[in-house]
Amino acid sequence: MEHELETTLTVNGTTLRRRIQARQHLVDFLREELGLTGSHIGCEHGVCGACTVRVDGQIVRGCLMLAVQANGCQVETIEGLSDSGELATLQKAFHERNALQCGFCTPGMLMAARDLQIRNPKASRDEIRAHLAGNYCRCTGYQAIIDAVEEVLHGKS
Amino acid sequence: MKAPPFGYAKPRSLDEALDLLERPGAKVLAGGQSLIPSLNMRLSSPELLVDVGAIASLAGVRVNADFVRIGALTTHAQIERSEEIRKRVPLLAEAAAHIAHPAIRNRGTLGGSVALADPAAEYPACALALDATLVILGRKGERRVKAADFFKGLFETDLEPGEILVAAEFPAGGESVFLELARRQGDYASVGIAAHRRSAEIRLAFFAVGPTAILATHAAAAAKKSVAAAKEALAQDLDPPADLYHSGATKLHLARVLLGRALAQWNMS
Numbered sequence: 158m159e160h161e162l163e164t165t166l167t168v169n170g171t172t173l174r175r176r177i178q179a180r181q182h183l184v185d186f187l188r189e190e191l192g193l194t195g196s197h198i199g200c201e202h203g204v205c206g207a208c209t210v211r212v213d214g215q216i217v218r219g220c221l222m223l224a225v226q227a228n229g230c231q232v233e234t235i236e237g238l239s240d241s242g243e244l245a246t247l248q249k250a251f252h253e254r255n256a257l258q259c260g261f262c263t264p265g266m267l268m269a270a271r272d273l274q275i276r277n278p279k280a281s282r283d284e285i286r287a288h289l290a291g292n293y294c295r296c297t298g299y300q301a302i303i304d305a306v307e308e309v310l311h312g313k314s
Numbered sequence: 315m316k317a318p319p320f321g322y323a324k325p326r327s328l329d330e331a332l333d334l335l336e337r338p339g340a341k342v343l344a345g346g347q348s349l350i351p352s353l354n355m356r357l358s359s360p361e362l363l364v365d366v367g368a369i370a371s372l373a374g375v376r377v378n379a380d381f382v383r384i385g386a387l388t389t390h391a392q393i394e395r396s397e398e399i400r401k402r403v404p405l406l407a408e409a410a411a412h413i414a415h416p417a418i419r420n421r422g423t424l425g426g427s428v429a430l431a432d433p434a435a436e437y438p439a440c441a442l443a444l445d446a447t448l449v450i451l452g453r454k455g456e457r458r459v460k461a462a463d464f465f466k467g468l469f470e471t472d473l474e475p476g477e478i479l480v481a482a483e484f485p486a487g488g489e490s491v492f493l494e495l496a497r498r499q500g501d502y503a504s505v506g507i508a509a510h511r512r513s514a515e516i517r518l519a520f521f522a523v524g525p526t527a528i529l530a531t532h533a534a535a536a537a538k539k540s541v542a543a544a545k546e547a548l549a550q551d552l553d554p555p556a557d558l559y560h561s562g563a564t565k566l567h568l569a570r571v572l573l574g575r576a577l578a579q580w581n582m583s
Contacts, residue, residue, distance in 0.1 A: 160321055179322035179363065182350065201315060202351035203418060215391070215420040221350045222421065225322055226365065272416065290499035291415025 164228045169237030177224045184208040184219030187234060195235035195264050206292030209265040210234050216272045235264035244271055250305040258296035265292050270306045282307055317353035321362040328371060332453055334364045335476045342366055344426035347418050372480055383483045386425020405490035405508055409436040415500045429479045431471045434502040438465055439527035442519035443508040446484045452477035468525040488512035491576040495568055504560055505568040509576040520569055523554035541577045545570040
């Protein structure tokens with residue numbers, strides 16, 4: 158049976174065709190094969206959220222999806238969403254509120270926060286906490302991150 | 315860590331999937347939210363992953379007067395958001411919100427969770443509480459198994475090699491309560507309860523308290539007398555092993571706390 162498969166996927170708007178090893182998970186493919194190193198690898202078993210990317214409009218763990226499973230899918234990464242300006246407001250709020258120190262978790266946080274902004278734009282502080290609970294930050298203690306997202310959703314300053 | 319090498323096939327039909335599953339070392343890949351971490355950690359080393367994600371007949375929710383049939387590929391996020399499920403089998407919609415995190419709920423499936431039978435998972439307890447029927451397909455045809463006969467032990471079910479769980483059928487109606495304690499939102503449960511009652515019948519299923527989800531029949535019978543009697547009787551149903559954070563005695567205490575809260579929601583005293 159095939160250990161490598163011809164796979165066609167669209168990454169940040171560009172359609173690619175590659176032979177991909179079945180064992181390679183999506184975030185490794187994005188980082189190693191495409192050089193898109195904005196999606197980070199933390200735990201590699203779905204706990205930390207650093208590898209969060211968007212597939213067909215839904216956030217997923219990049220380490221819990223095989224790259225070959227993305228065949229025919231639209232994949233969007235932190236690079237794509239940054240370049241398009243989709244994250245600009247959130248990024249500005251994170252910057253101004255010091256919602257990061259080392260920044261390792263930030264791409265995943267932004268992807269999860271943007272997902273909340275789309276699905277539940279009036280989310281309460283508790284709902285923001287619940288939505289970001291799957292993303293670890295080991296620096297900030299989360300308060301500034303929640304503050305930044307709350308500011309964007311509710312226009313608080 | 316990185317997964318070991320394996321083959322991958324994505325059949326378009328159940329027939330093709332059943333063929334592929336006859337190959338040595340073949341394993342079903344559904345949402346992959348438990349399987350892929352176990353591959354990454356090299357706790358599992360299949361020779362062939364049979365990705366059932368493109369098989370249309372495994373998807374979708376069908377509703378009739380008496381029950382809701384949920385296709386194995388239905389994701390936790392779909393169950394959480396489905397108006398039909400929230401209306402007819404609210405226990406499942408409430409349980410889905412406790413499963414891991416949004417990014418995982420977007421890919422993890424009902425069938426995958428039930429077939430894995432993790433003792434801390436939410437759906438097996440819901441299936442027991444609701445007296446669900448699981449629909450299984452193999453080379454010999456379709457068979458239907460009650461949840462109480464399906465969960466056999468730790469990660470052990472009635473599924474035979476080569477079989478696929480295609481759907482679960484949940485009787486609609488009644489009243490339900492779902493409660494879970496976890497150290498962090500979305501973490502594995504420390505203790506959880508899925509409770510259901512229909513007229514006089516009460517079914518109480520606990521999870522993360524043993525090798526499988528457990529139907530607490532003594533507590534359910536005693537609940538007709540009093541909440542205190544139900545809590546007392548729970549010790550006859552559960553003998554929880556310790557986990558990393560809690561002793562068995564603490565888990566039994568917490569199960570009693572959840573039992574009290576669940577029965578209070580039904581105004582029982």
